[in-house]
Structure formats: structure tokens, C-alpha cells
Amino acid sequence: MGEPPKEKPVTEPNRRSFHKFGSILLGSIIGAVLTIPGIGFILSPILRKTDAEDGESTGDGFQALAKLSDLQEGIPKVFPVLGKVKDAWVQYPEEPVGSVWLVRKGEAVDAFSAECPHLGCAVSLGPDGNSFFCPCHTSAFTLEGKPNNPVPPRAMDSLEVVLKQTPASDETEIRVKFQRFRTAIPEKSPLA
Numbered sequence: 001m002g003e004p005p006k007e008k009p010v011t012e013p014n015r016r017s018f019h020k021f022g023s024i025l026l027g028s029i030i031g032a033v034l035t036i037p038g039i040g041f042i043l044s045p046i047l048r049k050t051d052a053e054d055g056e057s058t059g060d061g062f063q064a065l066a067k068l069s070d071l072q073e074g075i076p077k078v079f080p081v082l083g084k085v086k087d088a089w090v091q092y093p094e095e096p097v098g099s100v101w102l103v104r105k106g107e108a109v110d111a112f113s114a115e116c117p118h119l120g121c122a123v124s125l126g127p128d129g130n131s132f133f134c135p136c137h138t139s140a141f142t143l144e145g146k147p148n149n150p151v152p153p154r155a156m157d158s159l160e161v162v163l164k165q166t167p168a169s170d171e172t173e174i175r176v177k178f179q180r181f182r183t184a185i186p187e188k189s190p191l192a
């Protein structure tokens with residue numbers, strides 16, 4: 001008669017299950033650590049924001065772009081808008097985040113976003129110097145920002161302007177509240 005078969009220790013399956021569970025848990029933690037920054041990277045263009053749009057540059061959303069004396073009556077001039085760009089992970093140094101056309105009318109100033117309301121190209125001065133023009137798909141506008149042909153879905157996007165006398169000099173500062181708007185729609189709808 002041979003010896004009866006030995007019984008396996010009852011603890012073996014438990015130990016294996018424990019190791020398996022531990023491996024899965026560790027794998028999940030490593031996966032999460034690697035994936036979360038990856039998601040942030042993928043979404044960063046969406047999450048990127050500018051201080052100019054947030055209104056942090058002057059605290060009230062307005063940014064000083066020029067002095068009244070920089071403008072000649074009825075002659076449009078374009079000015080860059082600077083802002084601190086930041087996303088979920090990084091705060092970048094100040095850089096241009098947009099451009100604004102300013103048109104002086106006596107002691108008042110009109111401001112328009114230079115972003116074309118059609119599909120977002122940069123609006124330039126027309127060849128006659130007396131209108132605006134977008135070279136991408138030929139949108140044309142008057143100096144008041146009104147459409148001059150049927151290409152653009154709406155007028156150029158006007159921006160709020162405040163003229164402020166600087167205490168240190170006789171200069172009048174032109175402060176503009178820079179905003180971006182949705183393109184390709186007839187309504188002027190700010191981007192969140």
C-alpha cells in the first residue's frame with residue numbers, strides 16, 4: 001500500500017490571490033499616476049487661459065493698450081494684447097494673446113477685436129486704408145466694423161473702452177477690455 005496523497009497547504013491559494021490583488025492594485029496606482037498628467041497635457045489647450053481675458057492684468061479686466069496721442073483721427077491702428085497664459089500645469093510668461101484695432105473719433109475711441117468673426121483669421125486694414133479686410137475668405141468691414149460684404153456672419157466684435165487721464169502726465173490712456181468671441185455665428189457670444 002502506498003502513502004496517502006499529501007494535502008496541499010490551505011494557505012497557498014490565499015497567498016497567490018493576495019499577490020494577484022497586490023499586483024492589480026499597484027498597476028492601477030502606477031496607471032493613474034501616469035495617466036492623470038497625460039489627460040492634463042491633452043486637455044491643456046482647452047484649459048489654457050489668459051490673464052487678459054480673466055481681467056487680472058488691471059484687476060478690472062481692462063488693459064492699457066495705447067495713449068490717445070498715439071492715434072490720428074479716423075486712422076485705424078492695431079495694438080497687441082499681452083497676457084499671462086496658463087494651463088492646468090504651467091504659468092507661461094507674458095505673451096501676445098490677441099490684437100485690437102483702435103479708431104479715434106475726436107475724444108472717443110472705438111475698439112474692435114482683430115479676430116475675424118468668420119473663422120478667426122487676423123483682420124487687416126483694407127487696401128484703401130479706409131476699411132477692414134480679412135484675407136482668408138475676403139470678409140470686408142467698414143471702419144465702424146459693419147460688414148461690407150456677405151462673407152462675415154456679423155460685424156467685427158467691438159470691445160469696451162475706457163479713457164483714463166494719467167495723474168503723472170496730461171496723457172489719456174486707452175484701456176480696453178479684451179475678450180474672445182465664438183466665430184461663424186451671427187450672435188456676438190463671448191467664449192467662456
Ligand code: FES
Pocket residue numbers: 116117118119120121134135136137138139151
Ligand atoms: S476668417 Fe476672415 S474671412 Fe474667413
